[in-house]
Amino acid sequence: MNFVIYAIPAFLLLILLEIYLDWRYQRHTYRFNDAINSLNLGMMSQVTGIAQKTVQFSAYLLVFDQIALWNLGHDSWWIWPFAFIAYDFCYYWFHRISHEINVFWAGHVVHHQSEEYNLSTALRQSSGTFLGFLFYLPLALIGIEPYVLVTVGSLNLIYQFWVHTRHIKQMPAWYEAIFVTPSNHRVHHAQNPIYMNKNHGGVFIVWDRLFGTFQPELEQEPVIFGVTKPLASWNPVWANLDVYWALAKDSWRAEKWADKLKVWFKKTGWRPADVRKAYPNKRFDPYQQVKFDSPLSARQKLYVALQHLTLIALVLQFILASATMSHSGILQGAALLVFTLFCQGYYQQQRRYLLWLETGKNLLLTALYYLYLGPDSAPYLLLWLLLASLLLVMAHGKKIKTIKQHHDRGDYESQQQ
Structure with a gap:
């Protein structure tokens, strides 16, 4: 059983609680655009994951049915803690490799792109991880059993939610x-630099202690969140493609055929010597970090927030309905939702032609609501469209200049975290 869908309301309530604590104690661990972007990426991951996991789960079933050495079942009490620990062991190696090899980092980087650290960051998940299932075979x-795998996997993911906070300093030493x-x-x-590529465990930190990747948090070295090659965008689609695109360009530009392949599977940040010389990466110094943002007016934030709530409702409905949908229906629904998420990020950056894009998106959603919900819903859909259009016009104002990442000095030329 996948418990994640049932945990989503608790996740959202805990995020609201953390936002209140942020305000109460003036911690400033949230920024509006950053949190919305993290949540959008989490929704996008859930939407695209429905289509991807069909293939990945089929591979697991094939191995289990055809070449499994045993069938451990699910009736014995010891199976569940054993499977939980074994799953986390596999997760450790998948997570570690995701930080150590270029193509795996490209699929994992999304989770690390936020320059803040809060509970919304926990929901910031990738839609571009295609090879992770291999580590669980x-x-x-x-x-x-597949049923046991899904159950312990969802519990593993739920555990990882609460550790994404700055409001808890230290747990007891034994913990x-x-x-x-x-x-x-x-x-x-x-x-x-001292912290990079450390502490890969999902539930148990003992794996890091055993395999030499543990690093404690140091009081004299405050954590700087984010990646050394900043994304500088609220576009959830580009967030998933950024590193893949960089690797594809390096592969295309490399003169040696061996390098064209190596660039995908070498250590994170590796680039062919000829490409590095001809197309040097801009160097970033984490100690000179300027956080990316696109300031919005109060009315623009209200519009984004209401559109975001609409998206949450749509995504939840899609997830619940997906069990009875055809594969083509899932792909069509996922494509539409990815498009609406893209539109939200586009609006957050106040990009050119945003009024046309938002108006078109709202008309498209209204038409689809009518198609699937029927004529009886027409008055409510018309009201939704009028409200969305009114808020859009009210919120639209003079474009605000984006605050972009800039680093004037440093020597960190790497695509890794």
Whole structure:
């Protein structure tokens, strides 16, 4: 059973609680655009994941049905803790490789692009991870049932939610030694050189201690969140394509055929020597960080917030309905929702022609609502369209200049976190 869908209301309530604590104690761990972007990427991951996981889950089923050494079942009590620990062990290696090899980093980088660290960051997940399922096939080989895999996998993901906060400094020493905590996971999200590529565990930090990737959070070295090659965009589609595009360009530009292949599978940040010389990356210094933002007026924020709530409702409806939808219906619905998420990011950056794009999107959504909900819904749909259009016109104002990343000095030429 996948418990994640049932945990979503709790996630949202805890985010609201953290926002209140932020205001109460003036911690300033949230920024409007950043949080909305993280949540949009989380929704996009859920939407695209429905289509992707059909293929990935089929591979697991194939191994389990055809070549599994045993069938451990699910009735014995010990199966569940064993599967939970085994899943986290596999997750550790998948997560570690995702930071150490270019193509895996391209699929994982989305989770690290936020320059803030809060509970919304936990929901910032990638839609471009295609090879992760390979790391869990050994569990099928030893006989862990698909039902058990999905259950423990969802519990593993739910655990990881709460560690994305700055409001908890340290847990008791014994807990810090065994489990992933907010402190040691903040290290994992850091771009400080001393912290990079450390603390990969999902639930248990003991894997990092055993395999030499553990690093405690140091009081004298405050964590700087984000990646050393900043995204500088609220576009959720581009967030998933950014590193893939950089690798594709390097592969295309490389003179040697071996380098064209190597660029995908070498250590994170590796580039062919000829490409590095001809097309040097801009150098970024994390200690000179200027956070990316696109300031919005109060009315623009209201419009974004209401559109975001509409998107949450649509995505939840899509997830719940997907079990009875055809594969083509899932692909069409996913494409539409990805388009609406793209529109939201486009609006947040106040890009050119945003009025035309938003108006077209609102008309398209209204038409689709009518198509699927029928004539009885027409009055409500007309009201929604009028309200959305009114808010859009009211919110539209003079374009505000985007605050972009700039670093004047430094020597960190890497695509890795």
